[in-house]
Amino acid sequence: MSIPRHVAIIMDGNGRWAAQRGWPRIKGHKAGVKAVEDILEAAVAEGIGHLSLFAFSTENWKRPGPEVASLMALLRMYLRMFRRRFIEKGIRFHHLGAIEGMPQGIQQDLRELEAATAAHPGLVFHLALNYGSRLELVQAARRCIEDGLKAETITEKSLQARLWTGDAPDVDLLIRTSGELRLSNFLLWQSAYAEFYVTETLWPDFGAQQLRDALDAYQQRERRFGGLAITET
Numbered sequence: 001m002s003i004p005r006h007v008a009i010i011m012d013g014n015g016r017w018a019a020q021r022g023w024p025r026i027k028g029h030k031a032g033v034k035a036v037e038d039i040l041e042a043a044v045a046e047g048i049g050h051l052s053l054f055a056f057s058t059e060n061w062k063r064p065g066p067e068v069a070s071l072m073a074l075l076r077m078y079l080r081m082f083r084r085r086f087i088e089k090g091i092r093f094h095h096l097g098a099i100e101g102m103p104q105g106i107q108q109d110l111r112e113l114e115a116a117t118a119a120h121p122g123l124v125f126h127l128a129l130n131y132g133s134r135l136e137l138v139q140a141a142r143r144c145i146e147d148g149l150k151a152e153t154i155t156e157k158s159l160q161a162r163l164w165t166g167d168a169p170d171v172d173l174l175i176r177t178s179g180e181l182r183l184s185n186f187l188l189w190q191s192a193y194a195e196f197y198v199t200e201t202l203w204p205d206f207g208a209q210q211l212r213d214a215l216d217a218y219q220q221r222e223r224r225f226g227g228l229a230i231t232e233t
């Protein structure tokens with residue numbers, strides 16, 4: 001099978017990675033950002049078209065205030081640092097999620113990054129922040145109404161076009177690190193026929209080799225999309 005057009009990753013296990021070392025959770029998040037840098041580079045090298053990374057969910061606001069605050073501060077710092085990398089590598093940045101729920105400064109950074117990289121021809125990097133798939137579906141339904149669509153003209157295509165992922169292709173490969181076997185409200189619609197790959201590796205330890213292992217596993221899969229295997233036709 002070919003290279004997946006869209007790879008989505010639920011980056012999980014930062015807290016456990018830090019706890020294993022007797023460190024505060026935020027150190028795990030810092031190490032997690034380093035892993036993002038490496039994976040971006042690896043995704044470009046592998047020729048992946050779209051990479052979606054789940055960084056902060058609509059449910060993650062339930063975490064203790066100091067952890068959320070440190071995460072936001074870290075994010076702000078790294079969004080600025082990543083800017084140069086996006087320009088060097090021709091990466092197009094795109095935010096997934098309810099931007100109005102993010103702190104003001106970060107909203108500005110996200111909008112600015114999207115605008116500055118909009119014409120880039122390379123990898124499209126979707127960063128999910130304040131993202132929840134159910135909220136995404138609700139806002140898509142609202143947008144259908146705002147756009148004046150009549151009930152009978154709402155189709156899978158018209159609803160899909162109003163998701164935050166817009167015209168990005170469906171997820172081909174969905175990776176979750178740290179061994180958890182759940183979606184946690186990530187790209188429910190877009191992953192309808194995604195191949196799942198779960199690894200025990202904690203996110204800060206996930207690098208280019210681990211991405212290659214996931215891509216190798218994907219190559220072995222037989223996707224049928226509800227039809228029959230090629231040998232049975």
Ligand code: IPE
Binds near residue numbers: 017
């Ligand atoms: C993933 O790591 C990053 C975020 C959700 C922000 P976690 O912080 O969930 O790490 P664990 O699951 O507690 O180990």
Ligand code: IPE
Binds near residue numbers: 010054055057060180
């Ligand atoms: C999913 O991880 C969200 C992100 C990776 C941003 P969580 O750690 O929040 O998921 P649960 O709570 O274990 O399902």
Ligand code: MG
Binds near residue numbers: 012014
């Ligand atoms: Mg977690």
